[in-house]
Amino acid sequence: NAGVTQTPKFQVLKTGQSMTLQCAQDMNHEYMSWYRQDPGMGLRLIHYSVGAGITDQGEVPNGYNVSRSTTEDFPLRLLSAAPSQTSVYFCASRFGRQGHYEQYFGPGTRLTVT
Amino acid sequence: AQKVTQAQTEISVVEKEDVTLDCVYETRDTTYYLFWYKQPPSGELVFLIRRNSFDEQNEISGRYSWNFQKSTSSFNFTITASQVVDSAVYFCALSEWDDYKLSFGAGTTVTVRA
Numbered sequence: 412n413a414g415v416t417q418t419p420k421f422q423v424l425k426t427g428q429s430m431t432l433q434c435a436q437d438m439n440h441e442y443m444s445w446y447r448q449d450p451g452m453g454l455r456l457i458h459y460s461v462g463a464g465i466t467d468q469g470e471v472p473n474g475y476n477v478s479r480s481t482t483e484d485f486p487l488r489l490l491s492a493a494p495s496q497t498s499v500y501f502c503a504s505r506f507g508r509q510g511h512y513e514q515y516f517g518p519g520t521r522l523t524v525t
Numbered sequence: 526a527q528k529v530t531q532a533q534t535e536i537s538v539v540e541k542e543d544v545t546l547d548c549v550y551e552t553r554d555t556t557y558y559l560f561w562y563k564q565p566p567s568g569e570l571v572f573l574i575r576r577n578s579f580d581e582q583n584e585i586s587g588r589y590s591w592n593f594q595k596s597t598s599s600f601n602f603t604i605t606a607s608q609v610v611d612s613a614v615y616f617c618a619l620s621e622w623d624d625y626k627l628s629f630g631a632g633t634t635v636t637v638r639a
Contacts, residue, residue: 451534452631453616453632454618454627454629455629456627459625459626469626470626508624509623510556510620510627514620514627516570519570521568
């Protein structure tokens, strides 16, 4: 199992550009999520999905879109990048909704918006 | 609403010293789960421990130990005889029983000097 994979590892965007951060898992997990990590703030939930075709907003969803067409993939789209979106992005997956399930994290994508 | 507070932003110790990381949490649920993650300089998130709210026994794993006290809503983490490889950011996190969200503290940066 590759676990949770993310591409790219690093990305530099200009303000206003759009891009998609890719996330995939091969563990047949129903629950997937995106977090962003900023200095002094820990990780904050952007969007999550409880299964194919079902997505919902986390605590910091503005400026991001997601979709879940398959169990395996959960891409995060930045429609018009802003410097405030400079961050490290982590994708995560876990087997189910309940809190006791371990969350598996991808290696992260470091995004810089200039 | 759930909340995790890690009051220590940075801790610097000399090798072989013990270091304790504080974590205080808030939740209205009676069933919840507490986690510690390590983020080394390479950037990935490494799962260290999960503890459920009904198990207040302290846990020891090698040089790592955890002290869970429901009476003070704390889940502290101690590294005994620290080593340079322990240098990392450590996150405490909380997940309620029937909730998708994993709430993170802001993290504590531990630097172990040789």
